[in-house]
Amino acid sequence: MSDHAPAALPEPPGLIGAGPPASMLVKLAEQAAACAPACCGAAATLTIDESGPAAESEPPTGLTHPDLAPLVAVQWESGEGPIPAAIRTGEPAGTDDLLAEDRWPEYRTVALDAGVRSCATLPFRHEGVTVTVTVCGFRPGLMDDQTRTATALVGDLATHTLVRDQRFEEVLTEADQLDTAIRTRPVVDQACGILMHILGCDAETAFEILRQRSQRTNSKLVDLAKTVVGNRGRGVEAEVVSEPHLLRGGLLPE
Template identity: 55%
Template sequence: MPDTARPGSWATESAESALPGRRLSELVEQAARCTADCCGASGMVNEGAGEPPAAVTHPDLAALVAVQLRSGDGPIPASLDRGKTVDCADLLREERWPEYRALALDSGVRSSVTIPFRRSGLTVALSLYSFRPGALSDAPHGPARALGDLAATCLVRDRSYRAALTELDQLGTALRSRPVVDQACGIVMHVLGCDADTAFGVLRRISQGANRKLADVASAVVERRGRGLEKELASLLN
């Protein structure tokens, strides 16, 4: 695993590390390594909308996650619904979730445990798997819990970080377009003989009516230098 998989590196910000898939990959790799008798792990993030990001330590586990999400039946949906740990001590004797049970046994998995971590409308579901029955009874109280708590906290922070970057990008776009909008307002003021507030309102109404960005409308006005706009603009004030 690359250095970014170490828990200490989760404090480092980058566009790549802030992706949910990257966080989940780090979580499942570390949780599987730190849990005795664990043959693999899976993790997913549920924010209540859209397809949840997921990560697994082994390709066979992807099918176990997929069958649960498709059917809405299994330890992961049950854990997300209840907000509690769901322990399957021995799948050979398990009577719940027949489709998940059959696929797990076919993959050699005899036991699993799913631990949910909830933060600010976001839930991380960490599932651990073992080839031995009853091998994961202590997992919810071991290192995996600390790793899951950290991952959930980081994912919430990452979400805020991405939202801040989006806001900054939008602000930068607005600042870059401001000179053009100011020029367009000046032209509209000259053509219509109106004040600045009225001119800006006219541009905004054109933008909304044509379903175009305000900056694009302003650029078109500047390029035309107001030529032929008298009737078009005046009609908006009637």
């Protein structure tokens, strides 16, 4: 970590850009560091409100320097520190001097070992997503009003960008799932028709039989349907009727 402020001004927040959350968080951390003249490094994290700081896996994080990784990791492990506090309360958290700080003992120890004396975390929430920006300093008294305003502007705009991209990815995933369902539906319908003819059952029962066999054999429904269609249902009656749970469940007559 450098003891000097970055020479260049941060690029406009609107140019944070698109991409995977981790790469965008790195850019956000870099811009936050550039906004704070006394900053020696910065970190940015992204959490979904349902997971929070106690999630089993560490949330996506962007760092200006790898030396900051232990400072972030100890907060996720202990559930204490400025980042978890900011996520829980929705309010800024930090300290002007860690030597005089009695909260977050585990974080305090790791931070002081790294030479960090002050830190400030700003949280930004939008549509169920929380982004935090943490700036660290080698000296006490890191944040002034001008630094806080500039960091807040960068963080807020970045959060909206991250949420927008996340929603876009969700839409693409849903569209892909719908496309898959549309393309695979005909073969499932054919398999159901074969079962209806062989077993003398209705469409709902035929689909339920396919679904249960798919779960029990740990195979995809569409793959099982392709097998039924490819074999033209040969052997299906013997296999299905020999399964007692179908009889007990009332799907087929005894």
